[in-house]
Amino acid sequence: xxxxxxxxxxxxxxxxxxxxxxxxxxxxxxxxxxxxxxxxxxxxxxxxxxxxxxxxxxxxxxxxxxxxxxxxxxxxxxxxxxxxxxxxxxxxxxxxxxxxxxxxxxxxxxxxxxxxxxxxxxxxxxxxxxxxxxxxxxxxxxxxxxxxxxxxxxxxxxxxxxxxxxxxxxxxxxxxxxxxxxxxxxxxxxxxxxxxxxxxxxxxxxxxxxxxxxxxxxxxx
Amino acid sequence: xxxxxxxxxxxxxxxxxxxxxxxxxxxxxxxxxxxxxxxxxxxxxxxxxxxxxxxxxxxxxxxxxxxxxxxxxxxxxxxxxxxxxxxxxxxxxxxxxxxxxxxxxxxxxxxxxxxxxxxxxxxxxxxxxxxxxxxxxxxxxxxxxxxxxxxxxxxxxxxxxxxxxxxxxxxxxxxxxxxxxxxxxxxxxxxxxxxxxxxxxxxxxxxxxxxxxxxxxxxxxxxxxxxxxxxxxxxxxxxxxxxxxxxxxxxxxxxxxxxxxxxxxxxxxxxxxxxxxxxxxxxxxxxxxxxxxxxxxxxxxxxxxxxxxxxxxxxxxxxxxxxxxxxxxxxxxxxxxxxxxxxxxxxxxxxxxxxxxxxxxxxxxxxxxxxxxxxxxxxxxxxxxxxxxxxxxxxxxxxxxxxxxxxxxxxxxxxxxxxxxxxxxxxxxxxxxxxxxxxxxxxxxxxxxxxxxxxxxxxxxxxxxxx
Numbered sequence: 195x196x197x198x199x200x201x202x203x204x205x206x207x208x209x210x211x212x213x214x215x216x217x218x219x220x221x222x223x224x225x226x227x228x229x230x231x232x233x234x235x236x237x238x239x240x241x242x243x244x245x246x247x248x249x250x251x252x253x254x255x256x257x258x259x260x261x262x263x264x265x266x267x268x269x270x271x272x273x274x275x276x277x278x279x280x281x282x283x284x285x286x287x288x289x290x291x292x293x294x295x296x297x298x299x300x301x302x303x304x305x306x307x308x309x310x311x312x313x314x315x316x317x318x319x320x321x322x323x324x325x326x327x328x329x330x331x332x333x334x335x336x337x338x339x340x341x342x343x344x345x346x347x348x349x350x351x352x353x354x355x356x357x358x359x360x361x362x363x364x365x366x367x368x369x370x371x372x373x374x375x376x377x378x379x380x381x382x383x384x385x386x387x388x389x390x391x392x393x394x395x396x397x398x399x400x401x402x403x404x405x406x407x408x409x410x411x412x413x414x415x
Numbered sequence: 416x417x418x419x420x421x422x423x424x425x426x427x428x429x430x431x432x433x434x435x436x437x438x439x440x441x442x443x444x445x446x447x448x449x450x451x452x453x454x455x456x457x458x459x460x461x462x463x464x465x466x467x468x469x470x471x472x473x474x475x476x477x478x479x480x481x482x483x484x485x486x487x488x489x490x491x492x493x494x495x496x497x498x499x500x501x502x503x504x505x506x507x508x509x510x511x512x513x514x515x516x517x518x519x520x521x522x523x524x525x526x527x528x529x530x531x532x533x534x535x536x537x538x539x540x541x542x543x544x545x546x547x548x549x550x551x552x553x554x555x556x557x558x559x560x561x562x563x564x565x566x567x568x569x570x571x572x573x574x575x576x577x578x579x580x581x582x583x584x585x586x587x588x589x590x591x592x593x594x595x596x597x598x599x600x601x602x603x604x605x606x607x608x609x610x611x612x613x614x615x616x617x618x619x620x621x622x623x624x625x626x627x628x629x630x631x632x633x634x635x636x637x638x639x640x641x642x643x644x645x646x647x648x649x650x651x652x653x654x655x656x657x658x659x660x661x662x663x664x665x666x667x668x669x670x671x672x673x674x675x676x677x678x679x680x681x682x683x684x685x686x687x688x689x690x691x692x693x694x695x696x697x698x699x700x701x702x703x704x705x706x707x708x709x710x711x712x713x714x715x716x717x718x719x720x721x722x723x724x725x726x727x728x729x730x731x732x733x734x735x736x737x738x739x740x741x742x743x744x745x746x747x748x749x750x751x752x753x754x755x756x757x758x759x760x761x762x763x764x765x766x767x768x769x770x771x772x773x774x775x776x777x778x779x780x781x782x783x784x785x786x787x788x789x790x791x792x793x794x795x796x797x798x799x800x801x802x803x804x805x806x807x808x809x810x811x812x813x814x815x816x817x818x819x820x821x822x823x824x825x826x827x828x829x830x831x832x833x834x835x836x837x838x839x840x841x842x843x844x845x846x847x848x849x850x851x852x853x854x855x856x857x858x859x860x861x862x863x864x865x866x867x868x869x870x871x872x873x874x875x876x877x878x879x880x881x882x
Contacts (some may be wrong), residue, residue: 197499200654200708204480207716214481219484221481224474224659225625231467231666234460251679310695311606327680336694344639362668366661372532377493377626377689379698380643383684388636392568392674393594394575395442401551402609403636403683 230363237326237361244325248358249330249411255386256399257407263414269295271410272350273302276315285309285346286317288337292352309345316342317350320409321372323358324365327385330409331365333373334380343382349404351384354415416534416562418763419747425771430741439574440742443565448735450677451784458673462620468666469788471505472724475658479715482624483706489627493689495702506707508651510535510616513703514544519613523605525631525638526550526726527618528566529651529707531749532762535616546616547608549637551601558585564743564751567675567729572742595881605637615641615699619652620726621667622704625660628688629704632671632681639685645853648687648699653707655723669727670786673730710762718797722757724787731781731791737774746771753781753791769807772798830874837868 197282210217239247253259262271276284286292288306297304309316318338320330330351334340343349359365362383369381388403419426430436455461475482487497500506506529514522522539524530524546536546536557548557552570556563558581563569570578575594582597583590586604591597617638619629630651631638642648658664672678691698714720732738734754743751748768748827750758756771772795781791802808803816821830821861844850852860870876 196501196505196708199501200499200712201480201483203708203712204483204654205716207712207714207720207806208477208479209716210480217478218481220474221478221485221659224663225485228625228660228662230662231471232460232463234458234464234669236458245539255682258443263429295479311610329680332700334695335692336696339696339698340639340643341697344643346637362665363662366665377686377688379688379695381628381686381688382639385680385682385684387682388634389682390551390598390635391446392550392555392878393578393597394439394573394652395568395571396575396594397594398598400602401598401637402549402605402640 207247216335228366230361233361238368239325239360244360245355245358248323248325248328251325252323252409253328253384255328255385256389257315257328257409260408262410262412265291265415266296267410268352268410268412269297272317273300275350275408276302279348281314281348283314284317284350285313285315285342287319287339289319289340290337291319292317305312308339309341311345313346315350316346317352318342320351320353321357322368323353323355324362324383325344325358325360326362329362329383329385331369332382332384333369333378335378340380340382343384344403346401346404348406348408349387350408350410352410352412354412356415416531416537416749417766419769420759420763420771421768422745423745423774426745426747427741427774430745435574435577436572436742439572440739443568443571444739447675447677447729451674451730452677454673454677454679457679458669459549461670461673464669465667465786465788467669468726468786470667471658471663472787475638476655476715476720476723479654479657482659483654485624486622486627486657489624489752490689490702490704490748491627493627493702495627495689495704498703498705500705500707500709503707503709506533506651506705507535507538508708509705510651511539511542511544513537513647513649514614515614517701519544519647521545521547521608521612522614522616523547523549523608523612523641523645524553525615525617525633526553526569527616527651528563528749529618529653530616531563532709533651533707535651545611549605549609549641550633551598551635551637554601554605555581555873555881558582562744563749565729565732566727566754572744587631604689609640612641612645614647614649615643615645616651617642619650619656619704620671621664622652622657622706623659623661623664623686624657626686626688628686630664630667630686634676634678634682634685636683639683641661642685642687643698646699647701647703648690649703649705650687650708651705653709654711655725667786671726671728674730674784708788711829714761719757719761719794721789722754722761722794724789725754725758726787726819727754728786730784730786734784736776736778736780736859746774753795754789757791757798763803765798765805766807769798769802772796772802830872833872834875837872840867843867
């Protein structure tokens with residue numbers, strides 16, 4: 195009932211004729227083309243500069259960066275980062291790229307599950323990075339629960355340098371290819387750790403999401 | 416929410432005398448405009464993006480019904496449900512029905528101005544469902560029984576001292592005046608609520624027709640916890656927020672954070688597309704999108720259609736000298752500042768909100784900074800015209816205009832009157848050349864002297880120079 199009323203109001207406001215094939219064609223064309231609008235120059239850089247821009251922007255957004263060459267160094271680097279920060283518990287995505295790493299098993303309780311209140315740290319894979327603003331793209335799936343990105347105090351994210359694109363538009367294309375055009379339940383664009391300036395416009399880090407966002411950047415991947 | 420816009424003048428007088436409010440408003444003026452300017456300076460294409468965003472919004476509005484159809488089709492395909500609500504009351508009832516069907520006792524809420532517009536919290540509360548605001552600013556306001564004074568920074572009218580007092584009273588903890596400590600308190604208090612809630616309600620910055628997705632743009636992460644942890648996720652949004660594709664959404668995202676807070680990008684930009692999928696280990700089992708009209712479809716095809724381009728960035732109020740002087744609550748309803756002065760008369764009636772489009776210096780700064788180039792001064796004038804037509808303007812304004820138009824239509828008389836007025840004022844001012852008091856001009860002379868006219872009138876000079 196309401197729907198018909200709303201649509202009638204819109205159509206009479208727009209003076210839509212009985213046959214609105216032209217309008218329908220215009221809408222279909224735009225939806226199918228998925229054309230990019232203006233992409234800023236900043237986002238269109240050759241690979242080396244794009245990587246540098248990503249790193250600069252991520253750091254500007256208050257993310258922390260651990261640079262590694264090979265995935266073989268990853269488990270050790272994560273374990274020592276956690277040890278250095280006095281954290282002995284890690285919840286992680288059940289993604290084989292993470293579970294199959296050479297974990298030493300020393301002094302760290304690792305669990306593969308969605309996050310719960312009180313979790314100290316989580317580890318997930320980023321789908322890609324976006325250089326334009328130092329942004330990470332992650333999406334939900336059976337081996338990557340969304341709560342891992344929000345509940346723990348510290349969020350550790352693995353990012354392969356080869357997946358870093360310039361503009362957001364390239365990330366959407368990449369996402370469509372990877373998911374066969376079926377949007378995952380949740381797509382997260384994350385740029386730095388949680389924050390709020392709701393008290394007197396004074397910026398405080400760590401509002402409701404992670405207080406720290408640590409990117410493990412794999413250069414050879 | 417009760418409409419207090421008719422009391423604008425009294426409220427403004429009180430606001431100007433309120434030292435606490437003036438201190439809080441100082442934070443806004445010292446922050447947002449400078450941050451926006453810096454972000455804009457870093458993106459040379461900013462003005463081109465604004466042109467494209469204006470044109471794209473115009474295209475969307477010309478095809479609004481069709482993009483909404485496509486959006487609904489794709490939400491349904493994702494396993495979600497769209498609810499169409501003509502009025503605020505329809506929307507409130509729809510949301511309550513969903514909550515009741517879930518047997519919900521408490522709902523967590525992300526920040527949503529549409530939920531303020533439809534007065535959702537009071538309604539849920541009155542019907543046995545407890546809403547819990549989770550955005551830090553909104554949480555502070557809920558504790559105080561207060562309402563947002565700004566569409567992006569809802570508690571901007573409060574000082575640190577106000578927040579410390581509210582937390583001390585409600586949290587029963589030792590008082591702290593450290594914003595970091597206060598934020599941690601809120602974080603701890605709300606953790607339990609996120610998990611206990613039966614339903615999570617968020618707003619949406621955009622609705623994406625192509626994918627049937629909704630997106631929220633936030634910095635705290637509360638919206639994400641709100642929509643991921645409970646069994647049901649309700650998105651409450653309005654019909655003009657639809658965009659065609661992810662690429663089109665991207666155009667607006669490049670403008671939104673820069674215009675609002677001067678950030679390059681908000682921390683969390685999260686797309687939600689339906690309920691959890693088979694195999695997902697978390698996420699809601701139900702996904703509802705409640706789409707509110709509440710007067711918007713009536714704006715389509717009228718001069719006010721341009722207002723439907725608004726992406727709720729708050730740049731207009733951040734740069735408005737009137738908003739900066741009196742704060743958001745003085746406007747007396749949900750949407751303050753220039754955008755509110757255009758929207759409020761549409762939503763609560765010009766007879767209730769006629770003062771708002773008059774509460775402007777018409778300096779044009781709002782239009783200058785609007786990311787979708789809404790001609791806000793022109794739209795405020797539109798409401799002034801309606802107000803005059805409907806005989807709603809105050810008697811002083813109406814008789815003043817009649818008096819003026821009598822002379823304006825009789826040029827010779829006008830010139831004689833202006834010329835002799837000039838002479839009389841100079842005479843009254845004497846040697847000082849300034850007037851300390853003048854009948855009918857107390858609004859000026861109570862605070863400063865009025866300089867007497869120093870030469871001939873414009874028309875006299877014009878004639879002299881053309882001769």
